Amino acid sequence: MSTAAVGGDAGNTEYGRKAFKRSRSHFADRITADGRDGWPVEAGRYRLVVSRACPWASRALVSRRLLGLESALSLAVADPIQDDRSWRFTLDPDGRDPVLGIRFLHEAYDKRETGYPGGVSVPAVVDVPSGKLVTNDFQQLTLDLATEWRGLHRPGAPDLYPQARRAEIDEVAQGIYRDVNNGVYRAGFATTQQDYDTAYGDVFRRLDLLSERLRDQRYLVGDTLTEADIRLFTTLVRFDAVYHGHFKCNRNKLEQDPVLWAYVRDLYQTPGFGDTVDFDHIKRHYYVVHTGINPTSIVPAGPDLSGWLTPHRREQLGGRPFGDGTPPGPVPEGEEIPADHRP
């Protein structure tokens, strides 16, 4: 399996000596309370398709848990290893998603647009009655779950995108996206020394700034969990397992930054964050699929995960994780992370 063949992160890379370029999500319809794009928010109508390996999809996994949308928006988890037809439902009986009845996510893309030339990506939201893809716009998806889906939130759901803080959340999130979320990919898929050096510099410059910001405040914006924390979490939780080695972001491991390491453990141990994380899927996806940068596909045995559950002491900084709300309940049956895929 060649890196280019599997598409996605790798497929979005322009090979040759060009810088890594992430393609824009092509399907940007929005599911809204008023249904203005033709897709009204409705319990049970849509299916969220993710890979637990994917940081962009993982944002949606965390939001869905924190907001208590699990019964309103069902979940399909793709195999972390794609083949040349991209994401597939080989973890399900018969290799078929039990609700959509399809074997490959591309079938939902095809139903939406025949001959669509772009890549098939997660997260994807599929309309169950028609089987059509609605959106793969990961940037907008979590914002809509936090706002447009409010009518279906659980009682006690936090406000992850509070009106009064949006400008600050957007600004913080923009730097995180450019330098951290996407910065690690720019480093990992760089094909020139100069591109790699630039990306590596961006990653650690931004991480240093974030570490400084989080030294005396528990969360990134205000004193509660917001969209900004979700976006930083999904990269930090992968950092030592894949980005440090596989993507060569190796100035230091996260574990060596006392502030960020405590911050990410705090989030990991908060219901709705760590209970969505599958380290086995994460490691196997990156190391097996990206044969351009790991030709042997050998998946490293480490790192030791036991530190994730150690006390973080961030509660001493105050903060009210859920604001006036409450933590989410237990993970729904069937969505638990297997014991050997977590610390």
Ligand SMILES: N[C@@H](CCC(=O)N[C@@H](CS)C(=O)NCC(=O)O)C(=O)O
């Ligand atoms: N939708 C965005 C971002 C989401 C994204 O890149 N997801 C990756 C996984 S982390 C993906 O699904 N790639 C397609 C593939 O690997 O087949 C895009 O098109 O670039």
